[in-house]
Amino acid sequence: MTTRRSFLAQTSFAAAALWLQPDLLFAKPAYKVGLQLYSLRDEIGKDIKGVIAKAAKAGYQELETFGYDKEKGFFGLSPKEFKQTLADNGMVTPSGHYGIDPFLNGGSSDDLKTYIEVAKTAGQSYLTVPYLGADMRKSVDDFKKLASNMNKAAELCKQSGLKLAYHNHDFEFKPIDGTMLYDVLLKETDPKLVSFEMDIYWVVRAGQDPEKLIKAYPGRFPMWHIKDMDKTKPELNTEIGSGSIDFKKIFALAQVSGLKHIFMEQENFTNIDPYQSIAQSSTYIKNELLK
Template identity: 45%
Template sequence: MTFDRRKFLKYSACASASVLVLSKLDVMAKANMKNIGLQLYSLREEFPKLGVEEIISRVAKAGYKFVEPYGYSKKDGFWGKSPKEFKALLNKYKLSTYSGHYDFNFLATTIKHDVLEDYISVAKTLGQKYLVVPHIDHKVFASEKNVKDFAEKLKVVSEIFGKAGIKLVYHNHDFEFKDLGGKTGYDILLKELKPSEMDFEIDLYWAVRAKQDVLKMFKDHPGRFTFWHIKDIRKSDKTKNTEIGNGTIDFGVFLQHAKQAGLKYPIVEQENFEIDPFESITRSVKYLEKI
């Protein structure tokens, strides 16, 4: 996502700064929220019922422009389709994929170079420029030493990916924000890995639920948060999700700081539903297009 800074300065200089700055930010957010993706994990329970092609066709029909797949295995590919077949399916429904969630749990103990090379091959087939660490064993974030050891492994992976033209990305839950003597594991990763080595996919639901000051993170680490996972907190139960705009998170506030954060790829994700999943993801994308 990019903001037109020259126009911003021109408008803000023309009249009352407080009114026009907010107005302009709102316009810019709208202009940049046209390329919205869906994390396919949202529909994990639908794949066995409907099959991968029906899922992809409905995602495209809902208004999404790209998807973030998950669950790849060398044996089964993506829901029984090889990377080449999956790419052809995305092309058929005019969907792109810029990133994917891959299993990096082995990094809790070691580095598997053969697995990394396989992931690179898959990413190149799909046209993905980013590979995301979606989850890691909680014990990695149990102490500062553990996190720093993990960071060293991430640096090795980053170097391998970088030579292939791929960027490493880290996705959070809430356990990364456990206090480790005045700092969190997430703080340590942001410090230990340079912007050239790793980007971050901030899951706003988990960050807010962990009571983090997200705007301060954007200010302290500008440009690091290339990807956002956008999902809302259900009003009746903070452990559950709801459609974006139907919960307790004011995403408009975050979007005013999208440029500072470095946002390029906004991604809807929802882990549980109160209504039909396809109606739900449709409401979420439409809401984001409007706010």
């Protein structure tokens, strides 16, 4: 029987162990390696199940979707079928990219409500905004309107147990009247409702510093897109660890970022089979960035 004295002795021992080994208290989370499905958009064709199986074989445990067709679903699979196909391959989908421009522009919520139901059925936790049309971001007032409507969209997501996230490109860092869209979104969206998926490549491509952003807004970036920048042609991607981005320094800030999910994405492949490429990136992430 555990007495109060023995309980106190046990807890004191545990506390001493943590004092002697503080790394146990602040142990690095065990991240899974994810893939943004857009990387294999040219391979999907009529065989989405085959693509998923090959992605799993390449070392990926999580998959982020892009787009949804109300008639064809996820490339021919319903959300329920998609979730099951992932499960059959030992995978899950924490996030999906869904375009909700109509709602963010002050219009109908019909598409948003459809995508919320799709994301829930597929087992996703984040409904992620992948892009914003140029007509919606012409002025600082537009920026503020977008932030306000993101908060409203996030409230709808919250009602269904989801969280809204925003994925950047580089246009968010091009100032209008001295103000950047990304600054407005970070400052005027509710941290409890709106998360950010930092696309590290596009942050660097825009001339910004991912480390500074993470330190300035701790906990706001629970998801990252990682794709490397070709050393000679920065407009091209390359396999993780082969390009010019120092991911090791950035990964040192994973906990500051609030990181929960990592999605490798490669938008173009040069003289290499796509599956060989994504497998090479997966191996590097596991062996060099998550060890």
